[in-house]
Amino acid sequence: MSVTLHWFLPSHGDGRSVVDRPHTTPESAHTPRRPTLEYLTQVARAAEQNGFMGMLTPTGSWCQDAWLSTAALLQSTDRIKFLVAFRPGSVTPTLAAQQAVTYQNLSGGRLLLNVVTGGDPVEQRRFGDWLDKDQRYARTDEFLHIVREIWSGKPVDFDGEHYQVRDAAIFDVPAPLPPLYFGGSSPAALPVAARRADVHLTWGEPPEAVAAKVRTLRELADREQRRLRFGVRAHVVTRDTSEQAWATVQGFLDEMNPADVAATQEKLAASEATGQQAMTALHQGVKPDDARALEVHPGLWAGVGLLRGGAGTALVGSHAEVADLIEEYHRAGIEEFVLSGYPHLEEAYWVGEGLRPELARRGVLAR
Numbered sequence: 179m180s181v182t183l184h185w186f187l188p189s190h191g192d193g194r195s196v197v198d199r200p201h202t203t204p205e206s207a208h209t210p211r212r213p214t215l216e217y218l219t220q221v222a223r224a225a226e227q228n229g230f231m232g233m234l235t236p237t238g239s240w241c242q243d244a245w246l247s248t249a250a251l252l253q254s255t256d257r258i259k260f261l262v263a264f265r266p267g268s269v270t271p272t273l274a275a276q277q278a279v280t281y282q283n284l285s286g287g288r289l290l291l292n293v294v295t296g297g298d299p300v301e302q303r304r305f306g307d308w309l310d311k312d313q314r315y316a317r318t319d320e321f322l323h324i325v326r327e328i329w330s331g332k333p334v335d336f337d338g339e340h341y342q343v344r345d346a347a348i349f350d351v352p353a354p355l356p357p358l359y360f361g362g363s364s365p366a367a368l369p370v371a372a373r374r375a376d377v378h379l380t381w382g383e384p385p386e387a388v389a390a391k392v393r394t395l396r397e398l399a400d401r402e403q404r405r406l407r408f409g410v411r412a413h414v415v416t417r418d419t420s421e422q423a424w425a426t427v428q429g430f431l432d433e434m435n436p437a438d439v440a441a442t443q444e445k446l447a448a449s450e451a452t453g454q455q456a457m458t459a460l461h462q463g464v465k466p467d468d469a470r471a472l473e474v475h476p477g478l479w480a481g482v483g484l485l486r487g488g489a490g491t492a493l494v495g496s497h498a499e500v501a502d503l504i505e506e507y508h509r510a511g512i513e514e515f516v517l518s519g520y521p522h523l524e525e526a527y528w529v530g531e532g533l534r535p536e537l538a539r540r541g542v543l544a545r
């Protein structure tokens with residue numbers, strides 16, 4: 179086994195600090211770097227230049243559409259793949275299968291797909307989705323079954339609870355087909371991941387929690403006679419010395435306004451997502467004075483989650499210390515890392531010029 183590094187596309191804007199974050203209304207957004215095509219191109223080219231294999235996009239009302247923004251970036255990049263996130267509830271399986279095939283054909287195979295079932299009812303309803311979470315995962319299960327059947331090249335008839343399709347087919351199915359990544363850690367999510375996904379993604383919980391999740395998913399996948407791969411999504415602050423890295427995150431913490439932390443935590447408390455709840459449990463909504471107070475495992479800092487939903491932890495330390503933590507996750511079964519940092523442009527270089535050579539020297543990098 180070896181590890182693959184991906185980067186993140188800040189399609190909601192970017193800045194130098196965790197406090198430079200998007201909000202749900204344009205008035206409250208404070209992102210010094212707007213997600214213009216010009217800026218996103220710079221980030222994508224920096225990610226490509228620094229050897230990342232792919233770039234994850236978010237999906238939601240607070241960022242730009244992932245299909246469109248990454249399709250635009252295909253023109254100015256050569257190799258990097260885009261891990262396009264989408265919600266099954268917002269598109270039909272046949273259309274998604276067709277979009278993926280088109281993307282794969284036009285890009286020469288540079289699509290990876292991240293299936294986001296959705297964990298925030300407020301956000302789901304913005305897109306007209308009123309199903310509860312268990313029903314959403316049941317729908318994702320049917321959706322991915324239909325997509326894979328269509329990709330197999332035969333016309334599909336399907337009568338399910340959520341979809342009924344007749345003679346569903348698309349032409350010119352490419353090889354390779356895009357792998358299906360999948361985020362979701364709730365009891366409803368795991369069997370669907372085991373049955374339908376290629377790669378299960380989890381937020382950067384401490385390695386022992388990640389190892390337990392990997393074991394559970396492997397057992398579920400075994401029952402389906404399938405093999406899953408596993409990935410972790412986290413921020414990273416990798417520097418020449420440990421002191422520099424911890425000074426950076428101390429700076430993030432010092433800038434945080436307690437009222438913003440409280441408002442963020444109130445909003446996140448409404449999330450139905452098990453993965454999100456695991457992130458919140460690491461800091462419990464309390465901003466300490468000392469960044470080290472949120473070091474929940476050696477080199478793993480939970481402070482990002484005070485102001486951000488989703489990936490709430492960062493791998494922090496010297497390049498060697500971050501590489502140690504990556505190896506620890508790797509021993510727990512993790513093969514793919516989706517990393518990011520503030521700002522995404524400069525931090526891509528810290529990883530590419532500092533962490534990457536360290537991992538290469540240890541012989542754990544996939545490419």
Ligand code: FMN
Pocket residue numbers: 235236237238263293294295296297298301360361362363364365367379380381411450451452453454
């Ligand atoms: N949910 C979104 O609404 N938009 C996203 O862009 C998004 N990206 C995700 C990326 C990763 C790596 C993970 C682990 C999750 C992401 N999610 C996103 C959320 C999940 O896909 C999932 O639907 C939701 O958290 C419910 O999860 P649960 O099964 O843990 O309760």
